[in-house]
Amino acid sequence: MGKLLIKNGTIIDVENGVSFVGAIEVEGNTIKRIVKQDEELPEVPETIDVKGNYIIPGLIDMHCHINEGFAPHFVASGVTTVRNTAGNVLLLHNLIQKPDYAPTPRVYTSDRMIDGPPGQWGGTSYGNFVTDDPEEAREEVRRQAEVGAKFIKLYGWIKKEVMEAAADEAKMIGLELAIDLINSKELTALDAAKAGVTWFEHASGFAQEIYKGWNPLVDQVEWSHINWEEPDQAKVKELCEKMLTYNVKICPTMVLFDQAMSFPNIWSPNNKVIESIEKKKHPVEYWKSHEEIIGVIKESNAVINTLTKAIAKTYYDMGGTVVAGTDTPALMYTYPGMALHRELEIFVEIGFTEIEALQAATVNAAKSINLEDIGTIQEGKIADLVILNKNPLENIKHTQDINLIVKGGKVYNQNEILRSIPSDEDVDRLMQAFMEKWEAEHVN
Structure with a gap:
């Protein structure tokens, strides 16, 4: 995983119950730095502008x-x-x-x-x-x-x-x-x-x-x-x-x-x-x-x-x-x-x-x-983030209006994640293989 900058979003500090506009610098799977609005942004190859969006922890x-x-x-x-x-x-x-x-x-x-x-x-x-x-x-x-x-x-x-x-x-x-x-x-x-x-x-x-x-x-x-x-x-x-x-x-x-x-x-x-x-x-x-x-x-x-x-x-x-x-x-x-x-x-x-x-x-x-x-947006925490289109502090239903998800520092949209879902047949095969192994080891 490389470096990532998510800028211009409203970051919701769930621990203290406040929010502010800023940027999140991610390195690997970790939040490296929270950049306040009046601070100079670092130069990062991958930058995502989420102006108007709201960022909560995963x-x-x-x-x-x-x-x-x-x-x-x-x-x-x-x-x-x-x-x-x-x-x-x-x-x-x-x-x-x-x-x-x-x-x-x-x-x-x-x-x-x-x-x-x-x-x-x-x-x-x-x-x-x-x-x-x-x-x-x-x-x-x-x-x-x-x-x-x-x-x-x-x-x-x-x-x-x-x-x-x-x-x-x-x-x-x-x-x-x-x-x-x-x-x-x-x-x-x-x-x-x-x-x-x-x-x-x-x-x-x-x-x-x-x-x-x-x-x-x-x-x-x-x-x-x-x-x-x-x-x-x-x-x-x-x-x-x-x-x-x-x-x-x-x-x-x-x-x-x-x-x-x-x-x-x-x-x-x-x-x-x-x-x-x-x-x-x-x-x-x-x-x-x-x-x-x-x-x-x-x-x-x-x-x-x-x-x-x-x-x-x-x-x-x-x-x-x-x-x-x-x-x-x-x-x-x-x-x-x-x-x-x-x-x-x-x-x-x-x-x-x-x-x-x-x-x-x-x-x-x-x-x-x-x-x-995990659990908060802070320096040193794992970069699990949800980028929302609307403010969940105004209406909790807005947590459902998802723009992007960041999981361990990697950015996904919902379609990308949904394409990774295994077929029912693949899941059945995994379960069958597990059950055969379990029964061989535990059933007399």
């Missing part, structure tokens, strides 16, 4: 499940880093090893999730590990650390003593734990926080703590006296105060529930990224299969939808860490990359300012997982 989706088949869609949407919450480190090896400037996102990932029997996604496989044995959980945590997991993901049917053992082992290794308690029958968010779990995906487990005895699998008629559309704010605040003492972090993934509850009137703006996604076999066939059970999906998510929003805003207002994620490609039309823009819209709809929403997908997201070289 966005970070803090909860997704990435696949090589739609990985470029993230970058085409301005999402240059993703936090992959459960899957398989070895399956993602090719993506993880890509150079900084590749048109696929940087991947910060866990390995397979650790669940309790019988396993919400079935028995032990390449994507989940099912056990009720605390020592087996410890061994699995150690194995995941060895293969390169950046954090450990627990799932909602895990037993309390198994969760505590995994948390203890992860703490000794220096890895954070995340948990999804949406369908938990026994554990609550407070139980997990006390055990040492740091990350609460979907703000899950809060409902089980606020309404003891409730979970999505019990007879909901018994709980019909609760107005789920208007959460008990006093109870939400009381629990958030307790959770704050454990310094937990929340990724609410509100777009996940919003798309399901809005169906068939889903958020689906007309743009080239979504047009490209809709041509893919996966995840479109997966989404369409869920249309057949949309009634069940809506019923199970009705409780979570409004409560999650109340938790996210309350916890943030108390000073807690709340970041932006999507759970792409889960449930209904959580478009890879683009869904994060809808998540930012929802942040603003529930009372965050535009800059606060941006921070949830940039500086605050990066800080929450100690990625010190």
Whole structure:
């Protein structure tokens, strides 16, 4: 990578909430210098004039499940880093090893999730590990650390003593734990926080703590006296105060529930990224299969939808860490990359300012997982930038109006990135090769 100068753009300093016209000098994959408007510009062979445009850091989706088949869609949407919450480190090896400037996102990932029997996604496989044995959980945590997991993901049917053992082992290794308690029958968010779990995906487990005895699998008629559309704010605040003492972090993934509850009137703006996604076999066939059970999906998510929003805003207002994620490609039309823009819209709809929403997908997201070289536009940081046609501080929807993307110092337009998307057949072959190798090594 050579040298690059991006001049005359309005640079948005997401950390301090200010913006100014200036230039960004890039050398290799790194921001070498921020040049203010009244300073002399360096002579650089490749110069891009972005007068009238706005520059933000590359966005970070803090909860997704990435696949090589739609990985470029993230970058085409301005999402240059993703936090992959459960899957398989070895399956993602090719993506993880890509150079900084590749048109696929940087991947910060866990390995397979650790669940309790019988396993919400079935028995032990390449994507989940099912056990009720605390020592087996410890061994699995150690194995995941060895293969390169950046954090450990627990799932909602895990037993309390198994969760505590995994948390203890992860703490000794220096890895954070995340948990999804949406369908938990026994554990609550407070139980997990006390055990040492740091990350609460979907703000899950809060409902089980606020309404003891409730979970999505019990007879909901018994709980019909609760107005789920208007959460008990006093109870939400009381629990958030307790959770704050454990310094937990929340990724609410509100777009996940919003798309399901809005169906068939889903958020689906007309743009080239979504047009490209809709041509893919996966995840479109997966989404369409869920249309057949949309009634069940809506019923199970009705409780979570409004409560999650109340938790996210309350916890943030108390000073807690709340970041932006999507759970792409889960449930209904959580478009890879683009869904994060809808998540930012929802942040603003529930009372965050535009800059606060941006921070949830940039500086605050990066800080929450100690990625010190991304998340802001500063000298010495990796040159991940999104150049927008309109000001996102005036309207958060303007994050969707993308002119150019800079990934690890390389400039792309959306069409260039979308041309790099592998075919469904190539993705199927990669998956088949992985599965053959996995089964040969792990299936007796």
